[in-house]
Amino acid sequence: MSILVDKDTRIICQGITGTQATFHIRRSLDYGTNVVGGVTPGKGGSEHLGVPVFNTVAEAKKEVNANASVMFVPAARVKAALKEAIEAELDLVVCIADRVPVKDMLEVKAMLKGAKTKLIGPNTPGLITPGLARMGIFPENIHTPGHIGIVSRSSTLTYEAVIATTIAGLGQSTVVGLGDDMVIGMGFEDILQKFHEDEQTKAIIMIGKHGGTFEEAGARYYQSLGVKKPIIGYVAGDAMPAGRRMGYAGDIITNGHITVQDKKDAMGAAGITLVDRINELPGELLKLFSCPYPLQNGKCIRKKK
DSSP states (O other): OOSSOOTTOOEEEETTTSHHHHHHHHHHHHHTOOEEEEEOTTOTTOEETTEEEESSHHHHHHHHOOOEEEEOOOGGGHHHHHHHHHHTTOSEEEEOOOSOOHHHHHHHHHHHTTOSOEEEOSSOOEEEETTTEEEESOOGGGOOEEEEEEEESOHHHHHHHHHHHHHTTOOEEEEEEOOOSSSOSSOHHHHHHHHHHOSSOOEEEEEEESSSSHHHHHHHHHHHOSSOOOEEEEEEOTTSOTTOOOOOHHHHHTTTOSOHHHHHHHHHHTTOEEOSSGGGHHHHHHHHTTOSSOOBTTBOOOOOO
16 A cells, blocks of 8 residues: 555646656656656647647546646746646645745645645655655655655655665655645645555654744644554754754744754654654664664564674
């Protein structure tokens, strides 16, 4: 199992004929992702990367039964593109663009209320279910199928967490980048719920950073659960000088009043195990599974000398 995306997800790309979309959709296709079409207004009826191109999302849904979209469109076009996807009742949309106007995203959030569609992003590297599907810009070659779910607000640190799970011999069930714009779709609490419902996911890594209140919302959700899967958490930014703001949208909206330590305190109080450095993750994972050696296929096997 996995969350949100698997080999059967029928994915289209909005903006498929653009340079970045072409590069990343080609990689996703080579990875085995089930990309069934694309959307570029005015280019309907053509073909790109071996898949049909449509003028609208509604057409793509009707003709190829699409149920998910990865979106490579400029920030100024995101609201219109998301409106199309929501009205077509796609299950999932991944939005890569950053700096989407806040006013536009507030309107999108209103559209999403009660809608079938779930949104990852904007300003996200996307998500990947190793060996099955890639939606976004994650470097697929570092991922290994396994049992650790990863959810993060930092692209670079997500890659570090992926490598940590591979070192520990556990691999990843699904990896999700939430996005770092001021207003985003799914939050930590949404993804944690999905991981708790997924049989393949045995433990979770949660990566936060300075700014916003996303980590606190995730911690509150986790604390409310009766039966919990173990979470190892890391929050970046505690080396920042006191009183200094990073300029992140989430830092601006909270006026710097919520610190990294506040986030750690909330996560720790919820029962999340915290590490001070990202390179401590492999050791914590091995302790979690009571094994002093890297695991092989999820089993503790001592290496022969």
